[in-house]
Amino acid sequence: MRNRLRRLILFTTALLSVAATASPAPADAGNGGGRAERASGGGLSATIRYTEYGIPHIVAKDYANLGFGTGWAQANDQVCTLADGHVTLRGERSKYFGAEGKPDQSLSSASTNLSSDLFFRGVRDAKTVEKLLDVPSPVGPGREVRELMRGYAAGYNAWLEQNRITDPACKGEPWVRPITSLDVARRGFALAVLGGQGRAADAITSARPPTATDAEAPAPDRDQVADAARELFSAQNADMGSNAVAFAGSTTANGRGLLLGNPHYPWHGGRRFWQSQQTIPGELNVAGGSLLGATSVSIGHNASMAWSHTVATGVTMNLHELKLDLSDPTTYLVDGERHRMKKRTVTVGTKGGEQVTRTQWWTRYGPVVTSLGAGLPLPWTKSTAYALNDPNAVNMRLSDAALALNKARSTKEVKAALARTQGHPWVNTIAADKAGHTLFTQSQVLPRITDELAQRCSTALGEATYPSAGLAVLDGSRGECALGKDPDALQPGVFGPSRMPTLEDAPYAENSNDSAWLTNLDRPLTGYERVFGTVDTQRSMRTRGAIEDVAAMADRGRLRVRDLQKQQFANRVPAGDRTAEDVARACAELPGGRATGSDGKAVDVRAACEAIGAWDRTMNPESRGALLFDRFWRKLVAGVPAAELWKVPFSAADPVRTPHTLDTAHPGFARALADAVAELDRAGIAPDAPLSAHQTVERAGDRIPVHGGTESLGVWNKLEPTWDPAAGYTEAAHGSSYIQAVGFNGSRCPVARTLLTYSQSENAKSPHLSDQTRLYAQKRWVTSRFCERDILASPELKVVKVRQR
Template sequence: MRNRILAVVTAALVVLLTAGHHPLDAARPLAERVTIVRDTYGVPHIQAETEEAAGFGLGFAQAEDHIEFLARNVVEARGEAARYFGPSGLNNDLGVRRMANLEESRRHLKDLDGTYRKVLEAFAAGVTHYVSQHRAELPAWVPQQFTAADFVALPRAGTASGASSAALARALQTKYATTTSAGIEAHWIVDPASEGEGDDVGSNAFAVRGNRTTSGRAILLGNPHLSWGSLYWEAHVIVPGKLNFYGSTLAGLPWLRAGFNEHLGYVQTNNRPDLADIFALPLDPARPDRYAYDGKSWPLVSQDVSAEVLQQDGTITTERRTYLNSHLGPIVYKSATHAFAYRSSALDAWRFFEGFWRLSHAKNIGEYKKVLEKRLLPTSNFTYADAAGNILYVWNARLPRRPLDGTDYSLDVPAEPRYLWRKLHDLDELPQLLNPPGGYIQNANNPPWFVSRLDPIDPGRFPEYVERGEMALRPQLAVALLGTKDKLSVDDVRELKYSNRLLLVERVKDDLMRAVAAVADPSPDLAEARDIMAAWDNTSAAASVGGILFQRFWETYRTAAKQPFAQPWDEARPFDTPSGLADPALAVKHLEEAVAWTRKTYGTARVKWGDVNRFR
């Protein structure tokens, strides 16, 4: 493979690289049929003769940048994390092994589109090729060989381990007593006392229609911000006459998830669809190893799962667990009276990344929607814009079609045939907004009803199990920013991404200042807090003084107050609430304490935001 690092790369130069390619010859190795050119930002521009060769280049380039991160994800998806990294990986390994993650992924490779399967096999070959060239430099745990099944298994691993989440176990433990009758034990995949599930992550997306832009053309902005360790990765893939797509994905994932071609662009933000149900199976009182379903008695089938675990002294031990399965799915909890079976539409989303591959080829909104109609992609809000001027929002999910009889689907449901869903909702049954008259769409992980203040989507048109919840302050700020000008330029939209406005401060600071002013004889610390807050511009600008103090105040006040806001979030006023302070006296106390903490931590209460929050 020719891997060139150039000082400057222009789009024209990348296109001209085709002149140096050999005539198309299927017998030539893939490594000879792709060129990778990196620009001054290190972004790989992958020029390939075929899509298969492009997949090879994509895998090789990802491995160049993030081989250990990529390999660790594959090891986890194989259920071998504890073997190489110790006991912290055991719950993951037991979860994915219980779901036969790698074996099932191998079995379902046949379900993929034939062309994409070749692309996926080539991606794995590209990673393997990199490892073979750098074996001596890499840790011993990095696999020697990668396969297409590894990269089908990778996104599924999250769902497999999700069935073993501590949060799910805690919810069932809370609802149902763990006390059991003689001879019956409570079962769950993971101890409910385990730690939480990780960071709350998400992204922002804006699409602005031509009636709201200075150019008259649509503008799309994607602002992904998952955790630091997620390793977003950019690339440009060119297959002359077939594909010219620039976008991003997460390291280890086998195609670009978001980006643009000559005709259109799209980005995703996390949504919260309910893809899984827990079925409460009544146990047979006389035979607790059996359960009742649809008038028949069914056996609970034991499954032995083992995983190797690296110990601190370097030895390897084997941990074994015995789990129970039903014909509806794995049992995640068992009480004295019921066994609870888990079923998720994401577990059979074998063509997940085929969906992104297909989207990257779309030439217009019709082709784009046809891909989404295939229900290949399990989750995400999709925000779209195209050269024809269209903008589109879709709340996407492989959402099970459930009975609309008032049942609460948030945790467990009766184990009755009518609740055993067999179909997914069609695309046209999901919330979406096309070319709104108000001229914009935004999503910052908010429920779909609030993508526009001017053109709201009516939740009453959709089942209750479609995502509900509050409009958080981050998307409220996005809506406010989009309303600051009648017409927006590309630079304007880009600047919205970098806004340092703090909407929380704008909602509560007036109440806080009034409460401080009401104190007849403020302490020196409270007086200093008053002066800092009064002079503060309410932003997180690097030179701004006050943000660190306020952040500490809010963290402790919010924890101490049962309800921190005088006006909690109100669905009738979703873009203007919450606001005010519910307990001004308590707020004053915590503001005063925040001064002492900030001074002790940073040497002064007047610390600048940029002195604390910075890159090194």
């Protein structure tokens, strides 16, 4: 009792100190960008209470002070990663790390530092973000978000001023510098355009008009481009996806909603989550995971509502095919009128002191691009060029959308908040609330490509790419092919909220990065435009397994938070359930127990047959044969065309169970099996080795076994590990990240279990480098300390008052 009283006195004293010392915001604080870049100020302060695993609970009197505490606390855990991101946004990677070095692609898809610098320096030179900040709300960001950004920059800078960096990744480095609120806004802009201009950074910065002596390039092959586009947009969700499910009160033990959020994000670099609670007494109280550099909680819960996001299938860009003036390839025609492209000349410095200058070319539709990645060429000829339209390049509302969800108290308010802010560029939202309601909505900022417009205005290339991949290629020479405006849209050229695929109050609402169609198997969503995603098409193995699991859970009913926890770490392998028995049988029937690999050598696979037959069909630490099946399956799906993999093809009438029955007579079957066995043998791994022995991550010299499985296996608890030919899986590239299982009861304290799989910090000297990673290895969770009594009861409670000097 005495200890609890002491903690209460500490907290009360800290709050009184915040109220007494925090200065009011300057009168012009809401003006945003377009002004000189200088370190933010204002005498800001906050109270940070740390509980187990280094989770900060930040308390402040207003949004500027809350931003201050958030910026401070993020810098305390991740200063090097954050600083590296600001080097990217300043366009200075080549200067410090070399032009040919590779960024971590957390802020764009640029393949080299030089390409990244040219792209982001171009954004700065054009004052793109400053102009967007000068747009008043609701089209531009609101006052509260601007205050958060101002405070965040001040908090980050105050931490730099008052602390010594211990992380070897950036200790003593000149590129760690103070930031401004404009820098915080630039990071938000970069996240918004990740699926559009950011994806095309290489193409924007390398586009060159043809010269008079250049030979005319052939038109792009329609089928090749369509296949590449389909691969490009499916890979988006395979590499960085998520699962989330909301259960309605009709399925739960107490009639209140439940939510399980399982985003799959990178384990390293600038797109990591960071966990916190943010509180402004009487105004805001929310806990969850924030993307690094974000001023608000990105995925989380408050006292009466929980939400998560999944990467959506909506295609956030489109192309306009330009008809060029044959006398000048930098002039294009619209309704017969000539329009000169705008030159954007960008210069960046390199590590050797060289100055590199490139020219970008911009049109009324957006920048000219000459590709969208490998296999998707868009040649700039003397008669034709392609311009990229990215509606999120004029969207600075991502932070407003996040804050609005932080404050929403029900799924009804979530839907209204998304309709009001219209700021999310590339995610779905899944939510459940205390009253037992559920929500799924694909509320994205998408180009307003209706099927009618695509049919009327697609070029020959677009006729191939739009049906197959949702990528529209419109005739840019016709004014009638403009995207138009929905009456309820905040900006022209995008869909309004009434057009978004939405499902309310279903017994369950689940998404695993496929389209909205099978959010609930019994209530399929249809009638949306192709640009949002597909209907009546084959689902991923992960979606199929997820629907099986959550539908069975809903039917069973009386669900509790512990049922969500069990689902998260069940590690069931849907691909194994469907095929392992057939694989083991066909393997055992191979003549002489041998199979021929891709190198033409025969391999003894008898031990492998036994291991797969005995495998428990999970990716649990103790699972024997799991690693063998994983390596076999990866090789099989990569080496056998999808149409030839199964004997029974996909049927829209039975979308979860089809396709099925593996074609083990296909020559790729025995080849994949032989290659997998040989690969494990070279690494010194037995076919029946437990997964925990060879799927690990290293932290501070210790090997930590991690469970979960890859995308193609369909495992809910996704993990994409890095293969070392000599040792097996030795690191995680991406996968389950900030996980939350949330329910509600009669009190104001939600029942929440969370886990940040890779822990709070990448600093090798931090006590929070791997503490939650070790919990993950043991399938243990963190009990959320949301209410005051729980925070004050923490045995590791540490109260820190932070302020500007």
